[in-house]
Amino acid sequence: MKNLWDIFYKGLFAQNPIFRLALSLCPALAVTSNVYNALAMGLSVMFVITANNVVVSIFRKWVNPKVRVPVYITSIATIVTVLILTLQAYLPDIYKELYLYLNLIVVFAIILARAEVFAAKNPVFLSFLDGLGMGAGFAGAMVFIAIVRELFGNGTLMGIQVFGASYDPALIMILPPGGFIIIGLMIAAFNLIGQHQDKLKAAKQGSDA
Amino acid sequence: MAHDAHEQNDSVFKVGINLTLACLLSSAVIAGTYAVTAPIAAKTRIQLDNQARKALVADAQDFKAIEGKTGWYAALKDGKVIAYVVPAESKGYAGAIKMLAAVSVDSKIIDYAILSHKETPGLGDKAEKPAFRKRFAGKAAENLEVVKVPSDKNIQALTGATITSRAVTKGIKEAVEEVSAFTADKKK
Numbered sequence: 084m085k086n087l088w089d090i091f092y093k094g095l096f097a098q099n100p101i102f103r104l105a106l107s108l109c110p111a112l113a114v115t116s117n118v119y120n121a122l123a124m125g126l127s128v129m130f131v132i133t134a135n136n137v138v139v140s141i142f143r144k145w146v147n148p149k150v151r152v153p154v155y156i157t158s159i160a161t162i163v164t165v166l167i168l169t170l171q172a173y174l175p176d177i178y179k180e181l182y183l184y185l186n187l188i189v190v191f192a193i194i195l196a197r198a199e200v201f202a203a204k205n206p207v208f209l210s211f212l213d214g215l216g217m218g219a220g221f222a223g224a225m226v227f228i229a230i231v232r233e234l235f236g237n238g239t240l241m242g243i244q245v246f247g248a249s250y251d252p253a254l255i256m257i258l259p260p261g262g263f264i265i266i267g268l269m270i271a272a273f274n275l276i277g278q279h280q281d282k283l284k285a286a287k288q289g290s291d292a
Numbered sequence: 293m294a295h296d297a298h299e300q301n302d303s304v305f306k307v308g309i310n311l312t313l314a315c316l317l318s319s320a321v322i323a324g325t326y327a328v329t330a331p332i333a334a335k336t337r338i339q340l341d342n343q344a345r346k347a348l349v350a351d352a353q354d355f356k357a358i359e360g361k362t363g364w365y366a367a368l369k370d371g372k373v374i375a376y377v378v379p380a381e382s383k384g385y386a387g388a389i390k391m392l393a394a395v396s397v398d399s400k401i402i403d404y405a406i407l408s409h410k411e412t413p414g415l416g417d418k419a420e421k422p423a424f425r426k427r428f429a430g431k432a433a434e435n436l437e438v439v440k441v442p443s444d445k446n447i448q449a450l451t452g453a454t455i456t457s458r459a460v461t462k463g464i465k466e467a468v469e470e471v472s473a474f475t476a477d478k479k480k
Binding site (some may be wrong): 117120145149154157165168169179236237254 | 410
């Protein structure tokens with residue numbers, strides 16, 4: 084049970100796609116200027132990464148190692164296309180906001196990386212958890228960046244005024260540099276905490292020995 | 293020896309079959325999804341278009357396509373034409389801005405809606421907001437000019453998005469001029 088939780092949890096912190104692995108930074112900059120878009124994008128990626136992990140895991144015994152990358156990409160592209168078609172039909176508002184970036188999900192390094200590193204070697208349920216955890220880590224990071232940027236750059240959250248009309252928004256937060264600054268600070272913070280944890284672990288092992 | 297076994301496994305035929313099957317499976321899944329979602333997507337699109345037109349001309353009871361002008365609609369109230377809803381397009385900061393403009397029969401802009409754009413989120417996309425759209429309401433073509441000083445007569449540019457403001461104004465102005473030419477033609 085502990086093991087299952089670890090597989091899920093590592094995506095949230097220890098291997099957070101954006102803040103620890105520094106993968107998929109392009110969408111982290113592009114669609115985080117407001118919370119609503121960031122949440123929609125985060126959930127889309129979470130869905131794709133989880134579904135792809137499951138598919139790759141199911142077919143892992145039949146995929147020839149020599150063509151595994153094209154096969155994985157085909158699988159990711161299929162899932163993304165299905166997602167796009169579905170959003171187009173049922174949630175046209177979200178589709179309108181995100182259509183530029185949805186196609187790009189196909190080439191997100193983090194999705195192919197999870198297929199290659201985890202799903203290709205592990206059973207279906209574990210792969211599902213791994214995808215879910217990585218996806219949740221990604222979505223959480225996206226939403227966090229978006230909260231900071233929207234709050235300080237526009238004075239709103241999910242489009243609702245928070246700071247009142249007299250607040251003079253810091254434009255830089257909405258523009259790409261604001262995204263870079265926040266991501267940089269967060270990577271630094273995550274590294275600090277990570278180092279601290281490593282130190283604690285080392286000290287514990289030292290006292291055990 | 294292990295290497296040999298690996299080689300055998302990698303014959304071009306086997307690899308090809310593997311890839312082909314993956315692609316076949318993938319196309320089957322996409323085709324299936326498309327068959328289900330395509331009619332719904334088409335319906336949603338028409339619904340959205342009608343909603344967009346209705347949002348522009350609140351008084352209208354019905355919309356009728358105008359023959360010979362693609363995308364042009366006449367807004368009808370009690371059988372009379374009260375406004376025209378026409379497509380407008382302009383080149384913005386980062387690509388085409390596609391709009392829908394509602395123009396009254398006496399060639400004044402009522403309101404507009406942006407259908408698609410690639411402007412900077414948080415700056416240029418404010419052109420979609422009512423605060424900016426209100427600056428257009430009731431203006432004739434000659435007053436559709438962008439100025440930087442606050443003014444009720446002309447259009448005041450959005451902070452940090454002058455290019456977008458100009459592009460939207462230009463597109464709307466062209467639409468108003470087209471409608472004015474169209475109504476003048478009709479009167480003759």
